[in-house]
Amino acid sequence: MAGSRARWINVPLARVARLCSALLFVLLAHITLIQAFGAGALNADLRNERTLIDRYARPRGDIRTYDGTVIATSRPAEGRYRYQRVYPQGARYAAVTGHVSLRRATGIEQAQEPLLTGDDPKVKVRSLVSGGSGAGAQVRLTIRDRVQLAAYDGLAATGLAGAAVAIDPATGAVLALVTAPTYDPNTLATFDRFKLAATSKRLRGSPDRPLLNRALNRLYPPGATFKLVTAAAALASGEYTPTVLLDAPARLRLPGSPVYVRDTGCGAEHPTLLYAFQAPCDTAFAGIGLQLGQDLLRDQAEAFGFNAGELRIPLAASGSRYPVSTDRSQTALAAIGQHDNRATPLMVAMLSAAVANDGVLMRPYLVEDVRLADGAVISRAAPVAYRTVMPPMLARYLAAMMATAPGAGGTSRSIAGVRVAMKAATSPPGVPGAQDVALVTAFAPAEAPEVAVGVVLERPGVRGRAVTAIARAMIRAALS
Structure with a gap:
């Protein structure tokens, strides 16, 4: 009797024992999986205090400009973290360097993280070999x-939001990349968690969006700067030359639409293509769009790099857009840089860079070389062609048209005797779906280009000519 009762009592105990065994097996299996497959993710998680301590246990490599100016470096710190990131130039280079904080990294700090931390295999091996x-x-x-x-x-x-980019058209090297408003990355490199949280909240909540890299990630209506694309498509079609006469009525009704395109000062009813490019002859260029059709215009836009998707330089640049499908009225608007055309300031600079380099657009890049602490070079940039935009002869035609086009506000076409090729534009707030922006794309010297620039200002109002002044100052600095 006692034996049967004992057996009856042992039945649930045996079940509990089997359940505990199963749970223990699952626990051990889960720990094994974490150790075998999840360790990397856990170590990379910046919420892991051990990871943070290791992250700041040794100095990150410096980030320098081409001229050797240190714009990000590490200095000894007190407390559990041995080194702190410092940005000696503050906000001036924030759009390029980004920042390293306890929570995240951005900009070149993020794009080149393994190299800067020394975790890249090439850096580890070379460092060990050289002691x-x-x-x-x-x-x-x-x-x-x-x-x-x-x-x-x-x-x-100017006190305005906007961005400016400069490129060497022969190589694709980015000579300047600035966005406004910006921020001081030192304020986010603090080890004070409460201060970091407050600063991050303030910057993220600001209506000015200082953390947004407008040069690479803000899309704007290109306005008249897009006439470079339309003019290139017209010349490539074989139906147009710089001296061909165009129709430029005072207003042009869009097909199947009550909307009119109006000229604001073309000054000629039958201008040449050259004159129409120089002056604000919107009806003439809208007519070119109607004549060419959506396919030719879209193909030329994509040859310049529109619709190519994200471009890494190695910072991620948003893709500029040209509408994939348009009706006739939309094609006419697209030909003058309206409708759904959108371009980053980087793309605005790339328009001129392609023309300046005989129709070959070089891939933009930001990193010239990577060196170990002893100066040994472990990688160096190799310029490569990104796109063939147009034949050299057509590029020279277009360059000549840009070199004779008037600057904003009738500004001089030269800087210290150097001829500048330029196309300025404004997108007035009255255009449906457009933003109030001023833009300029330019290169110089016109005969032997060394620099191409793109500048955009948001809501400039009566200060639209400032966009040309900024472009001229950048060109002057590049050529001096």
Whole structure:
């Protein structure tokens, strides 16, 4: 009797024992999976205090401009974190460097993280072979100090939101990249968690959006700067030459629409293509769009890099857009840079860079070389062609048209005797779906280009000519 009762009592105990065994097996299996497959993710999680301590246990490599100016470095710190990131130039280079904080990294700090921290296999191996300390590699950028500061000071003087980019058209090297308003990355490099949280909240909540890299990630209606694309498509079609006569009525009714395109000062009813490009002859260029059709115009836009998607330089640049499908009235608007056309300031600079380089657009890049602490170079930039936009002869025609087009406000076509090729534009707030922006794309010298620039200002009002002044200051700095 006692034996049967004992057996009856042992039945649930045996079940509990089997359940505990199963749970223990599941726990051990889960721990094994975490150790085998999840360790990398846990170590990379910046909420992991051990990871943070290791992250700041050794100095990150410096970030320098092409001229050698240190724009990000590490300095000894007190407390549990041995080194702190410092940005000696503050906000001037924030659009390029980004920042490193306890929570995240942005800009070049993020794009070149393994190299800067020394975790990249090439850095580790070379450092061990040379008897190094294991510190991160130094990243030298293509940014030129004079051009960057000219862009930064020019944008700051306006007090407006916007961006400015300069490119070497022969190589694709980015000489300047500035966005406004901006921020001081030192304020986010603090180890004070409460201060960091307050600063992050303030910057994220600001209506001015200082953390937005407008140069790479803000899309604007290109306005008359898009006439470079339309003119290139017209010349490539074989139906147009710079001297061909165009129809430029005072107003042009769009097919199947009650909307009219109006000229604001063309001054000629039958201008040449050259004159129509120089003056604000919107009806003439809308007519070119109607004549060419959506396919030819879209193909030329995509040859310049529209609709190509994200471009990494190595910072991620949003893709500029040209509408994939348009009716006739929309095609006419697209031909003058309206409708759904959108371009980043980087693309605005790339328009001129392609024309300046005989129709070959080089891939933009920001990193010139990477060096170990002892100066040994472990990687160096190799310029590569990104797109063939147009034949060289057509590029020269278009360059000549840009070199004779008037600047904003009737500004001089030269800087210290150097001829400038330029196309300025405004997108008035009255255009449906458009923003109030002023833009300019330019290159110089017109005969032997060394720099191409793109500048955009948001809501300039009566200060639209400032966009040309900034472009001229950047060109002057690049050529000096």
